[in-house]
Amino acid sequence: MPQLLLDLDTLDLSKTVFTVEDMHKVLSQRGRFSLMDGVCYFDRDEARIVAYKEVRSDEWWAKDHIPGRPIFPGVLMCEAAAQLGTFDFFARRPDIDPTFVGFTGIDKVRFRAVVEPPCRFYISAVMKRVRNMRFTYACQGIVDGKIVFDGELTGMAL
Template sequence: LLDAIVYIAEDHSRAIGLKHVRADEFWVPGHFPSAPILPGVLMVEAAAQLMNWMFNRKRGTKDLGAFLRINNCSFRNSVTIGDDLYILAEEIRFGSRGFTARTQGIVHGQIAFSADLSGMVFRTLDK
């Protein structure tokens, strides 16, 4: 879902990712037919991808991460075709196998969503 990583802190504790919402995405015809709105679950998934990328970057690995928990999640503004959704992630806790980050999605300078996400190493990939 993420199209780009636009910022990463030197210590890998904060990052910003970009999701450009396109008209040809699979969810557009059904959510909602006359007024497409990016589903909240996909916003959170993009944030989880960014969190996993940060975790791997910090550890120097390419492990697959799995969701454990979504806390304090709220949606405030809609995201639609043509929008750029900037996803901000900040490390809360990164351990040897588990990770937690505070995330936000920003569209047109407004908060679209916020959530605290937790994950863990699901599978270690060969380097």
């Protein structure tokens, strides 16, 4: 089992540092595909960030994935992490106008546990590399202190 990128027990996760409205100033995703409810930790100097999503049984995917036992889809976990990396990249670079960012890579992703509603799903990300408008983040999804997914996501402004 990998180690936590950030020990959430040492962070104050009770505050919302950036709201959905703040994220919408940067991110293109809206409606069903706006997959974060807030950013609760942002460390500009260390390039670390934590966001959260309240996983609910009344969400659009829950009825059909899986009927009778809703399971938060892994692909949506990856999308939420990609959105967090994009938001973090532009939050650190106020000199750049936010543009659309596309996935260019998903590497070393592992799903380690089932995520079922109701729960608070935390996404932590640490910037690993930046080259011009391309960036890579190590990321993890965490529920109840346990890593439920981890991997590396790369995006590029298009």
